[in-house]
Amino acid sequence: MNLSATILLAFGMSMDAFAASIGKGATLHKPKFSEAxxxxxxxxxxxxxxxxxxxxxxxxxxxxxxxxNHWLAFVLLVFLGGRMILEGFSGDDGETTKIPQRHGFWLLVTTAIATSLDAMAVGVGLAFLQVNILATALAIGCATLIMSTLGMMIGRFIGPLLGKRAEILGGIVLIGIGAQILWSHFAG
Structure with a gap:
């Protein structure tokens, strides 16, 4: 696999994490660059x-x-997305709820695992090709680092516009990613 194919693969694999991190950034109170x-x-x-x-x-x-792998990703993303939607609807009784400054480590890890199961499937496919798996995995990880950080910062600006609806929208995005993973498995 040549360099341009590796870069395209890396950024393609990072798109789910990018979408999820926009939702994560939108649900926080003005996340700092360090949190992103x-x-x-x-x-x-x-x-x-x-x-x-x-x-x-x-x-x-x-x-x-x-x-x-597609079923596992689907179940994890629907669970996380459903949880975000429920949290988005809770506290809508006129009370001001405290918006968190950062997400918990394990919530981020679970979300990252759910959005990266497609990369695991790609890794299975790469086992049958003559590729440098370490270089390819590092390229995917670096692209995801860039895109997730960027997504969090984009979410920072979207969050205040959407308010509590940002969490609901983020949950819908996660469920949509899970449905897309399942759909692409059955359709393709």
Whole structure:
């Protein structure tokens, strides 16, 4: 795989994390760049690891991984998205609720895992190609770091415009990503 194909693959794999991080940024109270970078690092590290895991699994049990990864991503994203939607509707009784300054580490890790399962499936496919899996995984992780950090900063500006609806919209985006993963599996 040449450099341009690797870069295209890397940024293609980062789009789910980008969309999710926009929603995450929109639900925070004016997230600082350090919080955006923290989110980008978490998403980037996990997005680096999942193709490596997929590559290893591809060497062992390709069929099992390909049969179940879309369902796992779908369930995780629907769960997280549903939780965000419920939280978006709670506290709408006129009370002012405190908007968090940052997301919990494990919430970000779970979201990052859910949005990076497609990278694991790509890693399975890469097991059958003559590619440098370390360089490819690092490219995917770096692209995700950039896109997730950028997404958080975009969400910072969208959040005040949407208010509490930002969390609802973020949940809908996560559910939409899960549905798209499931749809692309069955359609393609």
């Amino acid at each position: 970078l923290r989110t980008g690092l978490i998403f980037g590290v996990i997005e680096t690891l999942t193709p490596l895991i997929g590559w290893g699994l591809g060497m062992l049990a390709t069929q099992f991984v390909l049969e179940w």
